[in-house]
Amino acid sequence: MDFNVIIDNLPFLMKGLFTSFQLAFFTIVLSLSLACLIAIGRISNKKYVRYPSAIFVNLLRSNPLILIVFWFFFLVPLITGRPLPAFGSVLIAFVVFFSAYFAEIVRSGIQSVGSMQIKAAQSTGLTYPQTMRLIILPQALKNMLPALVTECVIVFQGTTIAYIIGMREFLHSTSLVAERTIRPIELYLFAALVYLIICFTGTRIATLLEKKE
Amino acid sequence: MSLPLVEIKNLSLKYGNYKALKNINISFFPGKCVVICGPSGSGKSSLLRCVNKLEEFDNGDVIFDGQSLKSAKNISQIRSNIGMVFQHFELYPHLSVLNNITLAPIQVKGLSKKDANFNAMKLLERVGIDDQANKYPAELSGGQQQRAAISRALALEPKLMLFDEPTSALDPEMISEVLKVMRDLADNGMSMLVVTHEMGFAKDVADEVVFMDEGKIIERSSSKSFFENPKSERAKEFINKVLLKI
Amino acid sequence: MNYEFNWSMLLEEPYIDWIKEGLLNTVQLSLMAWFIALTIGILIGSIRMMKSPVLRFIGTFYVEIFRNIPLLVQLFIWFFVFPLLLPDDLMRAWNSLDGVPFLTALIGLSLFTAARVAEQIRSGITSIPKGQFNAAFSTGLNTFQTYRFIVIPYAFRIMIPAISSEFLTIFKNSALTLTIGVAEITAAATYIESDTFRGIEAYSVASLSYMFTTASVVIFMTWLENFLRIPGLIGKK
Numbered sequence: 143m144d145f146n147v148i149i150d151n152l153p154f155l156m157k158g159l160f161t162s163f164q165l166a167f168f169t170i171v172l173s174l175s176l177a178c179l180i181a182i183g184r185i186s187n188k189k190y191v192r193y194p195s196a197i198f199v200n201l202l203r204s205n206p207l208i209l210i211v212f213w214f215f216f217l218v219p220l221i222t223g224r225p226l227p228a229f230g231s232v233l234i235a236f237v238v239f240f241s242a243y244f245a246e247i248v249r250s251g252i253q254s255v256g257s258m259q260i261k262a263a264q265s266t267g268l269t270y271p272q273t274m275r276l277i278i279l280p281q282a283l284k285n286m287l288p289a290l291v292t293e294c295v296i297v298f299q300g301t302t303i304a305y306i307i308g309m310r311e312f313l314h315s316t317s318l319v320a321e322r323t324i325r326p327i328e329l330y331l332f333a334a335l336v337y338l339i340i341c342f343t344g345t346r347i348a349t350l351l352e353k354k355e
Numbered sequence: 356m357s358l359p360l361v362e363i364k365n366l367s368l369k370y371g372n373y374k375a376l377k378n379i380n381i382s383f384f385p386g387k388c389v390v391i392c393g394p395s396g397s398g399k400s401s402l403l404r405c406v407n408k409l410e411e412f413d414n415g416d417v418i419f420d421g422q423s424l425k426s427a428k429n430i431s432q433i434r435s436n437i438g439m440v441f442q443h444f445e446l447y448p449h450l451s452v453l454n455n456i457t458l459a460p461i462q463v464k465g466l467s468k469k470d471a472n473f474n475a476m477k478l479l480e481r482v483g484i485d486d487q488a489n490k491y492p493a494e495l496s497g498g499q500q501q502r503a504a505i506s507r508a509l510a511l512e513p514k515l516m517l518f519d520e521p522t523s524a525l526d527p528e529m530i531s532e533v534l535k536v537m538r539d540l541a542d543n544g545m546s547m548l549v550v551t552h553e554m555g556f557a558k559d560v561a562d563e564v565v566f567m568d569e570g571k572i573i574e575r576s577s578s579k580s581f582f583e584n585p586k587s588e589r590a591k592e593f594i595n596k597v598l599l600k601i
Numbered sequence: 602m603n604y605e606f607n608w609s610m611l612l613e614e615p616y617i618d619w620i621k622e623g624l625l626n627t628v629q630l631s632l633m634a635w636f637i638a639l640t641i642g643i644l645i646g647s648i649r650m651m652k653s654p655v656l657r658f659i660g661t662f663y664v665e666i667f668r669n670i671p672l673l674v675q676l677f678i679w680f681f682v683f684p685l686l687l688p689d690d691l692m693r694a695w696n697s698l699d700g701v702p703f704l705t706a707l708i709g710l711s712l713f714t715a716a717r718v719a720e721q722i723r724s725g726i727t728s729i730p731k732g733q734f735n736a737a738f739s740t741g742l743n744t745f746q747t748y749r750f751i752v753i754p755y756a757f758r759i760m761i762p763a764i765s766s767e768f769l770t771i772f773k774n775s776a777l778t779l780t781i782g783v784a785e786i787t788a789a790a791t792y793i794e795s796d797t798f799r800g801i802e803a804y805s806v807a808s809l810s811y812m813f814t815t816a817s818v819v820i821f822m823t824w825l826e827n828f829l830r831i832p833g834l835i836g837k838k
Contacts, residue, residue, distance in 0.1 A: 204769075204815035205808050206776035209787050213808075216800030220604060299671035306780060313674060326681045334670045334678060341669035409735050435741025445736035449755050449831050458750055459740035493833025504736075511740060 144325065148332050151319045158315025159336065165229070165311060166298045169236040173297075174290075176237065177244030184249045195245075202242035208303050211235040215307055228309045240297055247293060251286030252278060288352040295344035299337070312336070358421075360385045360515055360546055361406055365415035368401055368570075375401040377570040379415070383548060385514070388541040390557040390578070391550045393567035394593060399550045402567070403517050406548065407437045420514060435463045438508030442520040444500045446492035446507070452479070453488040456507045464511065471510075478506040482536050498529030502536055509540075516540065518549040554598055558582050566590045608802055616793050620806055623789030627810070630706055630785060631772040637711035638771065639764070642718025649723050660719065667716035673777055676709040680781040706778035714771050721767065725760040726752060758829055765822040769815055786810050 148155070183195030202210065214235035219225045255278050263273040305314040313333060320329040359382035368376040376398045383389055391399045404410045405417055408424045416425040419433055427433055446455050456478065457471035466474075479485040482502040484495075492500055501521055508516060518537065522530045534553060538560050541547055551557065557564055557578055564581040566574045566589075574586050582598075585591045610616060649660035667675070680702070684692050698704065729752055737747040779788035790807035794800045 201812070204773075204812045206773040206787060206811065208776045208779075209790070209804065209807055209811070212787070212791060212794075212800075213804050216794065216804065220800075295669075302671045302673040303777070305673065313671075313677075317677070320681070327685055330674070330678050330682050334674050337671055337674055338666065338669050341671075342665055345665075345669060404735070407739055409738060431738075431741045431743045433741075434739055437739070439736070439739035441732055441736060443730075443732055445730075445732040447733065447736070447751050447755070449758060459742060462746050462750065463741040491832040493831065495833075507740065517739075 143328055145328055145332075147319070147323050147325045147328055151323070154319065155312065155315050155332075158310055158312040161229075161309070162298070162301045162311040162313075165233065165236065165301045165304060165309075166294070168233055169240055169297050169301075170294055172233075172237045173239075173241040174244050176241040177248050180241060180245035181248035181252065184245065185252060199242045199245055202239055203246075205239075207236075207239050207300055208306060210239045211303060211307060214238070228304070228307055232304045232307065232309055236297070236300065240293070240300070243293055243296075244290070247286050247289045248282075251282040251289070254285045255281045288348045291344060291348040291351060295341050295348070298344070299341060302337075357385055359383060359418075360420060361548075362418040363402075363405070363415070364418070366402075366405060366412055366417065367414040368398075368405060368410055368412050374570055376405070376412075379572060381565065381572055381575070383515075383546070385546045386544045387562045388545075388547040388549065388560055389563045389565060390561040391548060391565045391567060392552065392554075392557060392593070392597075393573075396569075397567040398570040399567050400519050403439075403519050403548060403550050406515075406517060407434050407439060409439075431463065435459065435511050436513050437515045437517060438505075438511060438513035439517040440501070440505050440508055440519065440521045442523050444492070444497075444504045444524075446500055446504055448492055451489050451491055452484070452495070452503045455492065455503060456510045459507070460510050475506065475510055478509050479503070481539075482506055483532075496529060497525045498532045501525065501529075501533045505533075505536055505540075515546045515548070518547065518551065520550050520552070522551065522553055552597060554582075554594070566593065568593075604801065606802065607799060610797060610799065611793075611802055611806060616797075619784070619789040619792055620786070622784055623786035623807075624810060626703070626783060627772070627775055627785040627787075628814075630703065630710065630775045630778065630783065631768070634707055634710035634714060634775070635768050635771050637707070638714035638718050638767070641711065641715035643722055645715060645719035646722025646726075649719065650726060664716045664719050667713055668720070672709065672713050672774055673780065675713055676706065676777060676781055679705045679709045702778070702782040705781055706775070706783045710771060710774060710778070713774070714767060717770070718764070718767055721760055721763040722756075725756040725763070728759060729755060758826075758831065761822060761826055761829070765818060769818055772814060772818075773811065 180195050180198065183191045184199065186192050186195075211232060215231050218231050218234065259277055259281070260273055263277040264270075268276065301311055302313045304311050305317070308314070310318075316329050316333040320326040323329070361383040363379050363381050366376055366379040367374070379402060391402065393399050401410060405412050406419065408417070408427070408430055412425075416423050418424070419437065422433060424430065424433065446452070447458070450458065453472065453475055456475040457466075457468065460466040460471040460474065461468060476485055476488060479488055482505060484499050484502050484506075487495055487499055487503070492503070495503065505521075521537070522533050525533065530553070534556050537547070537549070537556070541560050549556070549561070561578045564576060564578045565572060566581070566585075566587070568589050574581070574590055576586065581590070582594065585594055611620065645660050645663050648656045649664070651657060651660075683705075684695050687695060695701070733751055733755070734747060737751045742750070775783075775785055776787040778785060779791070784792075786807050790803040793803040793806075797803070
């Protein structure tokens with residue numbers, strides 16, 4: 143084995159890693175915002191809000207991410223009339239897909255607080271928005287933080303799927319170098335190690351947050 | 356005087372840096388009902404759990420019926436001679452009441468299912484819930500669950516019964532049905548160690564009262580003299596608080 | 602949007618055969634991988650509950666490695682790297698096997714999912730209140746009996762939802778094996794799409810297959826949960 147091949151190609155590989163981080167970052171920020179809306183829809187007492195939200199969540203959660211990516215890759219140009227850059231299509235597919243998962247986390251976070259807290263807050267004269275902002279959301283956030291961090295790790299792992307449609311993220315860069323240099327052992331093991339370090343850090347943080355309870 | 360049933364020697368117990376028990380020395384004799392009381396955090400429940408070695412103690416030893424628990428090879432064997440009743444019942448939720456009671460007699464003592472069932476039904480009759488035998492714990496009221504748990508402990512025909520705050524998790528109207536079963540046991544000469552805040556029970560049923568505070572035994576008296584004439588200031592204060600609720 | 606639907610082409614040769622083969626591969630792969638993952642997962646999960654620090658470390662090591670490396674990377678390692686690390690004759694034997702992609706996919710999916718199952722087992726067991734152990738020990742049951750009669754039957758009921766959702770995860774994850782050449786249902790959909798440019802029809806077949814299976818599994822598991830439900834304990838998941 144010769145690990146010089148990694149050092150020689152490090153700038154190229156790191157560029158790929160940066161793309162992976164970018165994709166993960168934008169996915170998390172955008173899908174989490176969308177998820178909050180869906181979660182509120184899921185617990186709404188209005189049927190015409192609750193049912194569509196539930197259908198959206200269950201539809202996406204019963205399909206594999208890669209298939210959702212294929213769907214959007216096919217549908218987006220059809221709707222817009224012109225092809226979108228790979229990053230754009232993938233990002234849209236990721237945001238839609240992961241918003242369903244984040245929505246379930248946010249929903250169970252809100253529901254974990256318990257309705258007596260709402261009643262207690264309202265008994266002291268707080269309005270509904272005040273109750274949500276000052277009493278329910280801070281507690282919900284604390285309850286769902288470990289699950290949120292774990293989901294972020296899953297998003298990061300999921301960015302490898304962009305490889306399949308040719309986006310030059312970290313796994314794709316790795317495979318390109320592996321093919322060019324004919325050194326698959328070194329390169330794939332290196333990629334595995336990098337993913338391991340990043341994701342292990344993430345899951346450790348999630349475990350520590352859980353223990354803090 | 357007969358030999359002690361339980362002998363606790365130089366017993367210490369730590370949770371991390373917190374000293375739960377500090378060098379306890381005390382003996383309990385067969386046929387007696389002893390109430391252990393004291394403020395919360397005084398170590399009374401920890402002491403009780405040491406008697407059947409549910410806690411790994413750091414120092415000292417407990418001798419039960421002549422056997423040292425520290426060096427005991429077969430702790431399960433010793434434990435099957437000591438019944439224990441828990442604050443939150445700890446019935447096995449996935450087993451019916453009857454199976455909760457017969458599990459240990461069948462598995463530990465090797466009884467046949469038929470004999471175990473027969474004995475269990477007699478016990479359930481004795482505590483007044485034989486009609487609940489085939490229900491599951493979560494279908495019973497708290498008082499019924501605790502009586503089932505007492506039957507489970509009695510099913511092994513123990514030489515000693517440990518009660519760890521058996522009525523603390525019960526609604527007030529259910530406390531008396533459990534206390535009645537316990538009084539019945541004491542009247543029949545069962546050796547009992549009872550951690551409880553029920554001072555009525557301590558006064559009327561117990562032979563002796565042990566008062567603990569901060570991991571130490573502060574005083575030990577007959578129940579009559581403990582309530583009429585406590586020796587220590589701390590015991591006086593405690594009695595006033597729990598009895599008069601001031 | 603300008604698109605003319607043609608659903609009937611899905612029933613024509615060779616597409617209908619691709620779909621059938623894809624479905625068969627997906628179902629076979631998922632079921633086999635689930636079975637292996639459960640076996641290994643229960644083993645690793647139990648090792649992590651043992652007293653021996655060495656065994657515990659091995660269990661933890663396994664879980665952290667296999668759940669923190671993305672599945673796709675693991676599949677690539679099994680497919681591209683693993684054969685190269687074999688001694689020459691073994692490598693030749695491996696390459697001459699029928700269906701190397703399927704076997705590779707099976708190994709990759711099983712080992713990845715086993716780590717997740719092991720975590721579920723552990724959290725199922727640790728969720729059992731300590732008082733249950735105390736109660737069992739106090740009646741003289743030994744550790745083995747306590748696990749056999751109290752902990753495992755109880756933990757199993759707690760873990761049914763997690764285990765069934767692991768199956769659904771495997772089922773969806775099996776789509777990733779198209780990258781190493783397994784012709785499962787998502788792969789079949791992409792073949793049809795590139796052959797006919799009828800993406801909506803092709804992907805609908807795949808999506809509906811996943812949704813149908815998900816719904817069936819959810820319904821079956823709900824039934825199973827109800828069947829094993831402990832009387833009196835309601836809505837407690």
